[in-house]
Amino acid sequence: MPRVVVLDYGSGNLRSAERALEHAGARVEVSDDHRTAMEADGLVVPGVGAFSACMRGLLEVGGDELVDRRLAENRPVLGICVGMQILFQRGVEHGVSAEGVGRWPGAVEPLRAEVLPHMGWNTVTAPSDSVLFAGMDPDTRFYFVHSFAARGWEEHAEAPSSRRRSVWAEHGEPFLAAVEDGALMATQFHPEKSGAAGGALLRNWLGTL
Amino acid sequence: MAVAVRVIPCLDVDQGRVVKGVNFTGLVDAGDPVELARRYDGEWADELTFLDVTASSADRETTYDVVRGTADQVFIPLTVGGGVRGPEDVDRLLRAGADKVSLNTAAIADPELLRTASRRFGAQCVVLSVDARRVPSDGTETASGFEVTTHGGRRGTGICAVEWAVRAERLGVGEILLNSMDADGTKAGFDLEMIRAVRAAVRVPLIASGGAGEVGHFAPAVHAGADAVLAASVFHFGELTVEQVKNAMRAEGITVR
16 A cells, blocks of 8 residues: 655645545555655645745745655655645746746746636546546546646747646636646646546556555 | 536534435435535535534534544535634634635624635635625615625625625635525525626626526526536435536536536
């Protein structure tokens, strides 16, 4: 049974993430202890609320360093919701930019849609070689709740990373619903709140550990 | 593809038990909120709402147990409302496993509570619940003709329901649950005019509640601007299933899960 740590940095409803991962077949501990988090087979970085507040909380427990150290050893990390957003270079809220962990290029910005937050069940478009969405019907829906998103990659002059798989969704405009980048994966939606579909995704992730 | 219109059953919970007529067949314990939550999850309910009607604050501990028990077993979003007085109540419910908390009377008494809760916990988990009605002939006229009520719709406040929704949005709520106290219990359909009036004024998602009696009632609420529809008795009494409601909406060209 894979061992998973849900990183506890004062963000939101961790209980659901813990229970959903257990339900999907993991042994789960909610912790901010670096040793425990390094030793786990998988690390989940949750997150709700404001980008800047989440980032502050993450830095307080040294979560950025933890993510870097794990990825340096190719050890799986899964970001959820704002836990995905903070993996980008920066987040822009109310016109103010805050620095992110910077594993991925680009910014997290307000979605341009008629109704915000984007709240509810939506479909995603995943590439055929996706790991997280393997075996899933294209009509499968996941539960989203967010007003900000990465609306695309900012690659500048660099060539896009070939190993990075992008999963897209649309609310007013297209945005990144999930990213699979080697050991680092993340979803903008909440798999732990997405019923059976979310359970299947978590099992797919646990299968990589 | 667009985000699906949500269908949300609402359960009244009193001292840890579901009250107000539950008439499902095959339930071991029709008063057990966790069992009912699981049942609704199985019917493809998109979200669940618990309305805590426990009168005595001493008995409120049971509500946290119910939230914990549900969040441990049912992996769809859970909103809890009723008797939420301040940020500490919100915090406790979120820690117990609620994803969203709805505020009603306490926010009318102190609107800043909405800002405080939104800043501290994030707009995504703060829902404003508005019990609104058409201003009665002996009432105080409001700009929209709708007013906010308290005490289960018995007392008018003279506050314009549309202005209140707009103010709450500015204060940072992430969603509005609009209950029509005129339509509630009539089973004659949603108050479409009220939905339209609030929809035109706010940008946050809008949940329509009150008046659902048959499958055909839901699509018009969505066409009037609701992003989600909530009902209690029609589901509990087994008159309608979530699936029937979704099929009827799908036939009207509405995207559902």
